[in-house]
Amino acid sequence: MCAGLGKGALTLLAKFLDKHPQVEFIRYQWIDYAGILRARVVPASSALKLVSTGSPLCGGPICITATNVIRMMENRSHVGVDSIYPDFSSLRECHYAPGHASVMCFISEEDIGFERDPRTLLTSVMASAPRVQFRIGFEVEFRCLTPEGKDLDDTLYSWWTTTGLRNRCAPIIDDVVRILQREKIEVLHYCSESGLGMFEIATGPLSPLESIDAWVYTREAVKSLFWEHGIIATMYPSPVEVHTGIGAHFHISMTSDLEVDENAFLAGMLGQLGGLCALAMPLEDSYKRITDRKSEAGCWIGWGTENRDFPIRKVNKGRWEIRCCDATANMYLVVAAFINAGLGGLRTGKQLVWQDFNGNPIALDEQTRRELGITQRMPTDLSESLRELEKWDGGAMSKCLRTFCEMKKQEIRDLRELSDEKRIRNMIRHF
Numbered sequence: 551m552c553a554g555l556g557k558g559a560l561t562l563l564a565k566f567l568d569k570h571p572q573v574e575f576i577r578y579q580w581i582d583y584a585g586i587l588r589a590r591v592v593p594a595s596s597a598l599k600l601v602s603t604g605s606p607l608c609g610g611p612i613c614i615t616a617t618n619v620i621r622m623m624e625n626r627s628h629v630g631v632d633s634i635y636p637d638f639s640s641l642r643e644c645h646y647a648p649g650h651a652s653v654m655c656f657i658s659e660e661d662i663g664f665e666r667d668p669r670t671l672l673t674s675v676m677a678s679a680p681r682v683q684f685r686i687g688f689e690v691e692f693r694c695l696t697p698e699g700k701d702l703d704d705t706l707y708s709w710w711t712t713t714g715l716r717n718r719c720a721p722i723i724d725d726v727v728r729i730l731q732r733e734k735i736e737v738l739h740y741c742s743e744s745g746l747g748m749f750e751i752a753t754g755p756l757s758p759l760e761s762i763d764a765w766v767y768t769r770e771a772v773k774s775l776f777w778e779h780g781i782i783a784t785m786y787p788s789p790v791e792v793h794t795g796i797g798a799h800f801h802i803s804m805t806s807d808l809e810v811d812e813n814a815f816l817a818g819m820l821g822q823l824g825g826l827c828a829l830a831m832p833l834e835d836s837y838k839r840i841t842d843r844k845s846e847a848g849c850w851i852g853w854g855t856e857n858r859d860f861p862i863r864k865v866n867k868g869r870w871e872i873r874c875c876d877a878t879a880n881m882y883l884v885v886a887a888f889i890n891a892g893l894g895g896l897r898t899g900k901q902l903v904w905q906d907f908n909g910n911p912i913a914l915d916e917q918t919r920r921e922l923g924i925t926q927r928m929p930t931d932l933s934e935s936l937r938e939l940e941k942w943d944g945g946a947m948s949k950c951l952r953t954f955c956e957m958k959k960q961e962i963r964d965l966r967e968l969s970d971e972k973r974i975r976n977m978i979r980h981f
Contacts, residue, residue, distance in 0.1 A: 560601045562638040567594055570643050570651065577644065577652040578607050578634050579766070581668060583957050584618040585832060585878045586980055587766060590634070591650070597636075606633035606658070613657045614666065615953060617961040618833075618980075633658040637669070640763045645729040646774035654763050666950045668882035672758055674946050675886045679893050682810060685803040686761035686885060687738075687754055690768050691796045691877075693789055694719050694747040695782045699978055701790065702781070705747035714742025714749075722775050723749060729771050735764045745794030755803060758889070762881045765798075769877065784978040785877035787831070788838040795839035795846040798877040802888065803869040812868050813902040816853065818895020819888055820904055823851050823861060823874070825939030826891060827929050830875035830884045832958060834965070835977075839876065840928050842912040847874040850911040852904045852924045859910045861928060874928070878981050883950070890947055932962060 567573060576597045577589045590607060592600070600607065613632035636653040644650040657667045664670040676684070694702055708714030727737050736754030743750050751772070756764060769785065776783035787796050804815060819826070831837060831847070839846040845858040853862040853870070861874035875884060894900070903923040911924050919925065929935040936955050944951045965973055 559638050563601050566641050573651045574649045578636055578655050579652050580655045580657055581880045582614045583954050585880050606635045608633055615957055617964050630660040642733050642767055646771045666953055668880050671947055671950055672882045672886040675890045681808050682806045684758055685755035686758045687801040688765045689799040690751045692772055692783045692785045693745055693796055702747045707746050708742045709744040710741050726771050726775055758885050782978055786977045786981040787876040788835045789978045793838050798875050799871055799873050801871050814895045814900050815892040817900040817902040818892040822891040822942050824929050825942045826887055827874055828935035828939040829887050830879050833878045834932050836876050837931050849928055850924050851926045854907045857908055
């Protein structure tokens with residue numbers, strides 16, 4: 551586990567509160583297996599007492615395994631305690647919520663400890679290859695809607711244009727960027743995107759844990775500031791009837807002081823991609839982004855240099871963009887799993903049978919695709935992805951992956967009990 555849980559936690563918190571006397575409340579935050587950011591708000595004085603005694607915040611046994619409609623898994627008991635441990639190295643002032651700060655947390659379940667905790671798993675995967683370093687950067691896409699979930703009347707379909715910035719949304723994005731910069735989160739650019747009232751903010755690379763913590767903060771800043779103006783800024787992958795996909799693409803950069811076979815790492819990710827999609831696109835509507843000729847998540851498992859018609863785009867040496875991901879995912883699990891799969895490819899020297907291709911695979915005949923190693927389609931729904939994920943051992947992530955699959959199968963049943971209208975209304979607010 552990271553800094554902020556040990557002896558230095560009290561010092562970190564006390565120094566932060568001395569520097570930010572306006573902070574009265576601390577949001578203990580974590581993302582569960584349903585991809586929902588959960589929080590319990592603790593007065594600063596109570597947080598100091600907890601930390602001074604080395605005590606976690608305690609709750610019922612559903613911190614990470616409740617389904618999207620807040621039901622316990624069928625095989626889980628209501629008896630027991632989950633312990634919430636703040637990582638004060640992630641502590642930030644919530645400029646979008648005056649008087650509040652937020653801290654990301656590790657979750658220990660009473661029966662198995664931290665074995666299924668997403669942040670712990672990511673930390674463990676990184677520790678398994680200490681001489682290989684990774685940096686992660688995100689593209690934060692969102693679509694602006696009325697509180698009723700309808701399109702705003704002053705926005706246009708406008709990809710990378712100044713026209714797309716002449717509306718009520720652009721000044722709010724300026725405020726978001728100012729907040730991110732105050733918290734030392736690097737913003738590379740923002741722009742209008744291809745959907746109606748759709749925008750993207752690209753953030754700079756950080757270590758995996760730091761980057762995802764920053765992604766969570768960015769997401770909350772976007773959603774909170776827009777809500778103050780009576781606008782839902784949703785990152786749900788398909789929030790309205792006319793589909794324009796909203797992704798949460800991320801970039802993986804890999805470096806090492808060793809000779810590292812980057813093709814084997816890429817092959818490791820591609821070899822498990824069908825199952826990884828269950829983590830990265832974990833809801834039924836996620837699979838509307840599996841499309842031909844729309845530069846969303848792609849239809850075929852493969853890759854290409856600067857090719858956005860595949861789920862993985864190679865940017866340059868040792869750097870890839872993962873396009874088959876959206877913001878309904880638990881990003882700690884996603885990044886841990888992709889890196890874990892890639893490291894598996896490195897350890898076994900997996901051969902990269904998929905060839906670099908610079909066109910759209912849908913335009914190829916079957917024989918040509920086979921010659922290029924493009925033989926498997928992307929999953930077309932969550933159930934198919936889950937079946938693929940169940941085939942993967944996952945090493946240190948195996949217990950987590952089994953639980954995730956069980957929870958998602960139940961969640962599929964739970965969500966089908968809701969009307970489409972109610973389901974979408976809830977989802978665009980959560981995500």
